[in-house]
């Protein structure tokens with residue numbers, strides 16, 4: 001059975017002034033998908049994440065957020081950036097503030113904040129200034145903050161690009177755990193190994209156009225359109 005749709009784009013385009021960033025995209029993100037956005041610098045990955053999240057409007061076409069059945073509510077989405085945006089507050093209060101902004105009451109805020117810190121292995125660091133944490137810890141804190149929102153869908157913009165290998169493994173493994181718990185993932189990445197490890201579907205973008213939308217194994221093994229083949233040859237010298 002096909003999983004229910006969470007977000008769909010119909011002939012959606014995004015322009016900055018007269019510069020097109022995304023052109024005529026048609027796609028559906030379904031519950032449980034683990035989607036990688038792949039493509040060269042400037043191909044439109046971040047713009048697509050922002051369009052899907054609702055941070056950027058479609059200049060043409062449309063984006064539809066589908067209600068969850070049986071609740072009838074809109075899916076909750078959270079976004080993680082390459083460099084986490086953290087306030088000059090303790091790690092704990094960065095999470096609590098986000099929950100307060102969502103209207104969560106005090107007892108539940110406290111409970112969800114502590115559970116989120118625990119979940120990412122930062123229970124002991126809750127009282128430290130967020131910006132004093134290491135890069136890997138900051139990204140785990142940003143993940144904790146996102147997880148505390150109880151998201152149905154998590155958008156990730158190159159979430160491990162600025163991390164060392166060990167921090168990268170920790171963050172990857174947390175994201176994969178969230179996916180196993182049922183969170184839908186849409187993630188841009190330049191790391192094709194990571195794409196293979198973490199995602200079951202690849203959207204390949206070239207100059208703002210969606211060139212292919214394939215299961216991950218087919219993306220790496222099938223005959224692809226010329227643009228994608230060239231990209232893979234450049235990224236994977238042994239391909």
Ligand SMILES: Nc1ncnc2c1ncn2[C@@H]1O[C@H](COP(=O)(O)OP(=O)(O)OP(=O)(O)O)[C@@H](O)[C@H]1O
Nearest residue numbers: 016019020021039040041042043044045046047048
């Ligand atoms: N705020 C903006 N104002 C003007 N142009 C923008 C803006 N954001 C993105 N663009 C342009 O839109 C196009 C797509 O950019 P985008 O950042 O989505 O690509 P990307 O695939 O995420 O790139 P990278 O891999 O380098 O992060 C590029 O030509 C970029 O210059």
